[in-house]
Amino acid sequence: MRWQVARWARRVGTAFVLLLLGYGAAGLAGGAIPRNAGWRPMEAGSPGSVTIWVESNGIHTGFILPKVAAGAGWRIDWRDLARPGDLADPRYARFDHIAIGWGEKAFFLDTPDWAHVSPRVLLAAAIGSDATLLHVEHIPAPTRASDDERRIVLRPEEYRRLAAFIRASARPGGRPYRGYDRDDAFYDAQGHYSAANTCNAWTGDALAAAGVRVGWWTPFPITVTRWFQARP
Template structure:
């Protein structure tokens, strides 16, 4: 009986310790994600329209498919989508845990095993690429105007995140877990964890581009918060 009470006591300590760490994590994430890293001033004209877009879990950077700096369809082939259509105006690019992406399109699909692998950084990572014909601003889609230089920096960051094959091409992931007819997954570099999530990657791209961003963010709400005023413009 005494051993059982001791065991229950330490189990309670472990549970309370876990809950305390979780609350600290959430509290710190909220504070830091609402703390702003201001855009680096530039005299260059903002001629490019991009978007920050969330599906409620993952955030994407959305750019014009065709631009003098890059044609994204030559990087991520239309042929790798189910629909294989080619008349798209925009492309959304996001980074994250491969298992999380393929198995958790929505929070309701999350399993304990997927969460543990993602949280500990033990899994592989992937890029999720989605082609779109039109974009409509709403609470999960924010318009951001950027300069040519800012775009160039973000392009370089995205390209550095792609895991290429021997011929220098992105490695397409063959899967039935594609979210629709116009998206595809590719192998990526980097390690996902609770401290570096898909939304951290999006935020880092914004920082590298010299754009308004969060000091640190783990969830989509923080990075969207930094551009909440854009929907009113």
């Protein structure tokens, strides 16, 4: 009996490892196939251009956006979402940019970095959840592109489409939650999180909705950031 249990356990373990390897290979392959293949960024400083950033902490990706951007006949203002009163220290709201990303509630709250990743949280997120959040941090504009912050220069219509996608992820009337530090907060969001629809897949889908060239499926941070130069 013990021998049979041990053999069954080995088979389950082998199947799990193969599943993980298959998921990783599929994610890398999907992230290498472009959507909006003909897209090219605007030149920095071009009239009407909007500079945004894709950021990554090695687990989660998201966007760095100007709090207010406007042009002829349009204006995108995030201050109604990024409210000073939701911060542990409202003075951070003086910064002119926000970092914003989407993800599963427990995964977001319990995994600020790799040191906090656990099999329990990974399994719960992979199974799927309708409990999702937007993470909003008040920050100054990045000064230069880096491995963790990739600059993208958008046309006004591209930025408006990106903003519309992000807005659609916010839950109307959702409550705020305290963030990791004094300059950030979480907000109730919409959307179903799963192994197929991760926070990084959300970032890729938002870029694709804007018309930006990005992978077909972007479940991992690298499958998002690889499309954009680390440094000019």
